[in-house]
Amino acid sequence: MRHHRAFARVLAALTLAAAALAGPAAVLPAQADTQDFPIAPGATAATIQQVLTNAKTYTAADPARTATVTFPSGEFRIDAPLKLYDADRITIRGAGQNDGGTLLLTLGDRLNAFDIRDCEDVTLQDLRLDRPNAYLPWTQLTVVDQSNAALGYIDVEVEGHDNPVVEDRYPDLASTMFNPYVNDDGATVSPGLIGFPLDDDGQLTVRFFYPNTGRAAGWRERISGPGRYRLYYTDIASSTFFNGQRIALATAVGEGMTLSLRRNKDIVIERVTNLASNYMGLWSSGMENLTLRDYETYPGPGRLLSSTRDAVHLTTYNRGKLIVDESVFEGSGDDAINFTMISRGGVGVIPGTQKQVTVIATAVEIEGHDSVFREDDPVEIYDLETRRLLGSTTVDKVSATSDTCHLDAPLVCGTVTFTSNIAGMSDGALILNPNATFADVDITNNRFGNLRGHGIRPHGRDVLVSGNDFIDTPAGLLVHTVATNGGEGPINANLTIDNNDFIRQDYRGAIVIGGDAIAGASDSSATGFTITNNRFTGITVPAVRAEHGRGITMTGNDVTPAAGSSIHPIQLGTLTNQPHTVTVRDLDVVDPTMAAVRAGVIVNGGATGVTISDVTGDFRTPAFINNSGLPITYGTVRAPRALGFPGLTPTGWGFAAGPQGWTAGNCVTLAATGGRLQYTPSCADSYMHSPAGLNVAASTVAAVKITLRNPGTATQGRLYFTTAADPTWNATQRIPFTVPAAMTSPQEIVIPVTGTAAWAGTITRLRLDLPDETAAAGIIDVDSITLSQSALPTVTEPSWDFEEDTDGVTIGNVSSWNRTNGDLVLKREADNDSPAPYVLTQNQLDIDASDQRYLKLTFANGSPTMRMNVFFTTMAEPAPDPNKKLTFNLAPSSGPATYYLELSHPALTGAARLNNLRLDFPYVEELAMTSSLEEFALVTDLSVDAVNS
Structure with a gap:
């Protein structure tokens, strides 16, 4: 409870007097002096500003004083920013953030509501911030005719153009807001127009377009009909538009933040609703300790956006702790939360950005100022190309401050000198990673929804993201670990993402740890990422x-x-980027249609130090595919487990190493010889058992496939199985099948299981009763038994193994080649300036492309590079086409490794049939190299291929 100031003083005096009578031990500390500064109902911005100035003067007079500026309920119209400069210990409190509380209406499309600078211990509470539609930095359009979109224009209507309340109308396209303007410095500034079209669900997406400002006659024209215009656009597919679609056409001018903060300490913003910000909802340049609690930013009624860019953007020199808790972020035109060292102008000294460093006698010198560097701060120095840590140093002197160097000032504004040189460092381009970031970040229990960008873009150390909901955000988190010219700074370290819900993400990944494609950045300086106990639902x-x-x-x-997606739930590595020391454990995948998962985990070229274990769930594709070309550590597997994959012992048996746990049951003898299991029945009721404890999730299996040769006349077989719920052999858990008689060569027998009701839960063991209607059935040769994800017959297509000859391939762009021990050895000399060495198959393969999901390749890469291209032509279009290409990574400078390269391309869908393949292998033009190709083949069923391999 707050007392009137005079009464508070009387109470304090009585308390001290009582303490004096009680003796020294009872003396209590004096209470801090505090005073309320009320705002009158309906006060103007000028009047409110005077009250803020009075509060500042009051607290400045005594460091023990605090002040509270109190707004009553009601509406306040703000036609100038409310400024608080060099003030301490002030709380600005309204009557509530919801309807009926305190509403501050900002009257200007480039106007800040609050401008707070160089302050300490300032709190904003219980306020509702908004601006009328007429002062929004965007307008809202509805597409009325998209039939000419292919010609580069659409016809639109401004929403609410006929609203009788002028202030409630969205800006008209003829508004000067959309024209270049002169800023306070006298410079002409482009408004930076950008359009955000919503999808057919009314959601923002990553897609955007630019009005065609290069068109001589202008990018908009009035057409017949009130509020209607013809809008000319660029940089987006014409198929994006449809009649009735809503579009937010925004200006991207870097001015006008609802909350503008610079160089502050100990700022708390709680129970504040921000309905219509301008460029950004909350922008800060330099912050020590910021708390956002119960902060809500979302579009006001009928609006498509809450800001044209980030909802919260924290830049330049940050330190201390950042807390974002129990808040809501929806409708921003870019990211919800972005904390980074990159200034809004993209200039100034930015940690992690390429700079020309000068090594002097005893120190290192760089251009810059204290927006990034402070004296005695530690600084890490990395090599620009490899991201390898060269060493650490300490800031000795900073010649310029952010007061003398504006945020957008050139680098020559100041000089930073460090205390010591780093061994091996020389003049040139380096990455400097300073201490200018929050030391501790907690982003917890928030809701992120319907954004055009990411939920969070964290750039810092010791970050916890926990208990949040990311709903209909294109991506949940983007951790930008590597950027062109080193622009990723500050470099991330120790990020924990725990117990969050990610729902309906559709852009790159729900969580992305990565950045620009920089092949040399192999050391990946960002480190320490823990992603635990999260739930990902409806993602594509x-x-x-x-x-x-x-x-x-x-x-x-x-x-x-x-449903309808086609994803790898976990993807490690890309064409040029390389994660190191990755562990995937206890991953549970549920595929609602048994067609949305391509493989539980895909490990691409470049990924190193990978450990995978315990991939479970309901899906019918391999648990893992290892395309890194390097060994992977496989941990334990718990029940019920998903099926295996190439490179790991699958749920299947090829018998090259003996019976592999299969045992004779009734009236049969078993013998493993020549890579097959010989089954010799001696009565008409023979059978054999699989190993016990298979513990396979029934839903992950579509069929049991047996490759065998049956020389006898008997044709009827039976597959029995037991489950964790029913461990007995019985007729309910039995599936009959038929085998051709008098077979002269092995054939695949496919036994579908999905139509059998008892095939459910966890499968623990199999029993096979092979055809034995007579005791003279003969010896049945079993080549393999596989629990397969596919009930389709395994297609056997051409393979090229070079055991006898070159199998009809053409070899090109090599200095020489030979065939050694079944391998095709390809050599290039150092002076070979031809393109990539290749192997080209014969034409007229005439293979159904829809049946072939993978190209299996066993290759020893003699090149230090990784990039491999697979070109193809189709029977319908046999001419070479550079667009018919798939690109993959192979392990650099590596021995023989097997890869399963997914043949996924728009030209390989429907009825497409392959005509030929051309494999272009990695190379470096000026280097000699020797690579070898052991085999390649087209593969339809990885389960069967894994067993037979």
């Missing part, structure tokens, strides 16, 4: 896409992709 992109970074651990995550 990987749950986690790890392109870069070191020390990535994923444990206990659940993934349910959207």
Whole structure:
């Protein structure tokens, strides 16, 4: 409870007097002096500003004083920013953030509501911030005719153009807001127009377009009909538009933040609603300790946006703790929360950005000022190309401050000198990673929804993201570990993403750890990522896409992709980016249609130090595919487990190493010889048992496939199985099948299981009763038994193994080649300036492309590079086409490794049939190299291929 100031003084005096009578031990500290500064109902901005100035003067007079500026309920119209400069210990409190509370209406499309600078211990509470539609930095359009979109224009109507209240109308396209203007410095500024079209569900997406400002006659024209215009656009597919679609056409001018904060300390913003910000909802340049609690930013009624860019953007020199808790972020035209060192103008000294460093006698010198560097701060120095840490140093002197160097000032504004040189460092381009970031970040229990960008873009250290909901955000989190010219700073370290819900993400990945494609950045300086106990639902992109970074651990995550999608729930590595030391454990994947998951985990070229274990759930594709070309550590497998994959012992038996746990049951003898299991029955009721404890999730299996040769006349077989719920052999858990008689060569027998009701839960053991109607059935040769994800017959298509000859391929762009021990050895000399060495198959393969999901390749890469291209032509279009290409990574400078390269391309859908393949292998033009190709083949069923391999 707050007392009137005079009464408070009387109470304090009585308290001290009583304490004096009680003796020294009872003396209490004096209470801090505090005073309320009320705002009158309906006060103008000028009047409010005077009250703020009075509060500042009051607290400045005594460091023990605090002040509270109190707004009553009602509406306040703000036609000038409310400024608080060099003030301490002030609380600005309204009567509530909801309807009926305190509403501050900002009257200007480039106007800040609050401008707070160089302050300490300032709190904003219980306020509702808004601006009339007429002062929004965007307008809202509805497409009335998209029939000419292919010609580069659409016809639109401004929403609410006939609203009788002028202030409630959205800006007209003829508004000067959309024209270049002169800023306070006298410079002409482009409004930076950008359009955000909503999808047919009324959601923002990553898609955007630019009005065609280069068109001589202008980018908009009035057409017949009130509020209607013809809008000319660029940089987006014409198929994006449809009649009735809503569009937010925004200005991207970097002015006008609802909350503008510069160089502050100990700022708390709680129970504040921000309905219509301008460029950004909350922008800060330099912050020590910021708390956002119960902060809500979302579009006001009928609006498509809450800001044209980030909802919260924290830049330049940050330190201390950042807390974002129990808040709501919806409708921003870019990211919801972005904390980074990159200034809004993209200039100034930015950690992690390429700079020309000068090494002097005893120190290192760089251009810059204290927006980034402070004396005695530690600084890490990395090599620009490899991201390898060269060493650490300390800031000795900073010659310029942010007061003398504006945020957008050139680098020559100041000089930073460090205390010591780093061994091996020389003049040139380096990455400097300073201490200018929050030391501790907690982003907890928030809701992110319907954004055009990411939920969070964290750039810092010791970050916890926990208990949040990311709903209909294109991506949940983007950790930008590597950027062109080193622009990723500050470099991330120790990020924990725990117990969040990610729902309906559709862009790159729900969580992306990566950045720009920089092949040399192999050391991945960002480190320490823990992703645990998250739930991913209805996603159409990987749950986690790890392109870069070191020390990535994923444990206990659940993934349910959207029906109709086609994803790898976990994707490690990309064409050029390389994550290091990655662990995936306790991943549970549920595929609602058994067609949305391509493989539980895909490990691409470049990923190193990978450990995978315990991939479970309901899906019918391999648990893992290892395309890294490097060994992977496989941990334990718990029940019920998903099926195996190439490179790991699958749920199947090829008998090259003996019976592999199969045992004779009744009236049969078993013998493993020549890579097959010989089954010799001696009565008409023979059978054999699989190993016990299979513990396979029934839903992950579509069929049991047996490749065998039956020389006898008997044709009827039976597959029995037991489950964890019913461990007995019985007629309910039995599936009959038929085998051709008098077979002269092995054939695949497919036994579908999905139509059998008892095939459910966890399968623990199999029993096979092979055809034996007579005791003279003969010896049945069993080549393999596989629990397969596919009930389609395994298609056997051409393979090229070079055991006898070149199998009809053409070899090109090599200095020489030979065939050695079944391998095709390809050599290039150092002076060979031809393009990539290749192997081209014969034409007229005439293979159904829809049946072939993978190209299996066993190759030893003699090149230090990784990039491999697979070109193809089709029977319908046999001419070479550079667009018919798939690109993959192979392990650099590596021995023989087997890869399963997914043949996924728009030209390989429907009725497309392959005509030929051309494999272009990695190379470096000026280097000599020797690579070898052991085999390649087209593969339809990875389960069967894994067993037979």
